[in-house]
Amino acid sequence: MKLRVLYFARLRERFGVGEESLECDGGTVADLLVQLRARGGAWAEELAAGRTFRVAVDQSIVPPDAPLADGAEVAIFPPVTGG
Amino acid sequence: MKLRVLYFARLRERFGVGEESLECDGGTVADLLVQLRARGGAWAEELAAGRTFRVAVDQSIVPPDAPLADGAEVAIFPPVTGG
């Protein structure tokens, strides 16, 4: 399926990209993360199991086993620090 | 001893006086209350045991057994309702 994937804050800087469109074969957030980690480098490091980051699907924070639908907007970002 | 006694809000209206100077023979707030109740009418009614009112001596709220000194400023008033 086709996904729009957004990165924010420290992760945006580490990955050197704020937004991309990509094809994902798996059906869950966990599958997408496996695919991104396979890029190696900062991707493997920042998205490793045990690192703290958040994933939102269509602008709501979700757990790693959340399903993905074609055309979904997925965002990956560090814990928030506003206010 | 000589006291300056102030009344506020509903008690001021009921007693028809906001401030008076008086001689008090006793040495505590409780003695002063006995003396005031002896005036009868609204005094006996409003200051009866079991009625809720507050007494301040020199602008701090005190319990009924608090001592009085010559020249003290005593205030008797209903529970406060500001804010």
Add this chain to the structure above:
Amino acid sequence: MKILVQTEAFDLGAEVDAMRAGRTDIGAIASFVGLARDMNEGSGVAAMTLEHYPGMTEKALAKLVDDANARWTLQDVTVIHRVGRLLPGDPIVLVAVASRHRGEAFAACEYIMDFLKTQAPFWKKEETPEGERWVEARESDDAAAARWNA
């Protein structure tokens, strides 16, 4: 620290701006404004008059602020309470607390309001269709103050 008892209206924005003027170390300002309502205890209220005990009022408010300062690390506190005749919608009381951290600012602001309600010598008289009446103290206000001792 600024404590005022006055008949005039106050300006929340100006008071908070004054607290933070020239400072860069404040992280949080919690503030509260209490307003005269058009209804109380099921009756319409056309107006209210606030009486106070001059001298004791300022002492009582200063003590509340001292107590709050002893309990939390605060940077500044402003308390302004109006007296005289007020109409529904009119602001009655302002409490603003500046601190490095929001938890302390919120707690101190609510603490000062809770004890102001039960300790500061103000009394409200309301004008209702049934005539004038002195507002009775509320048990809920005593309970709000008591929980700080728990």
Add this chain to the structure above:
Amino acid sequence: MKILVQTEAFDLGAEVDAMRAGRTDIGAIASFVGLARDMNEGSGVAAMTLEHYPGMTEKALAKLVDDANARWTLQDVTVIHRVGRLLPGDPIVLVAVASRHRGEAFAACEYIMDFLKTQAPFWKKEETPEGERWVEARESDDAAAARWNA
């Protein structure tokens, strides 16, 4: 309900005045302003830049306000959060809550701030003498939000 994400400064006094304009049924307005500080984690902070997730931010703030409305009886809520570059002393966030009673106004205002800190997608980057750094999330903020579920 008013929710804004903006680069411009906000005016606390004007926002609170707007909430109470033409109304005589509000008894309490609790408000909070969060400010940029000149120090954090032991380093001087010369400036900070706030990034956010447009679209999700507004949704997340609206959900916090909805949750507060479900939990307490509120009359109006305003939330304004700034983004972009801010200097020490600059206001960052405003939350104002109107209610008949002060306890509900205070609780809802603090609730919204606590969850804004942990749920709304904003990120701060600070300029310090040691260089730029992204602010790390605080466990104390998670704890502040968690206590509302107790």
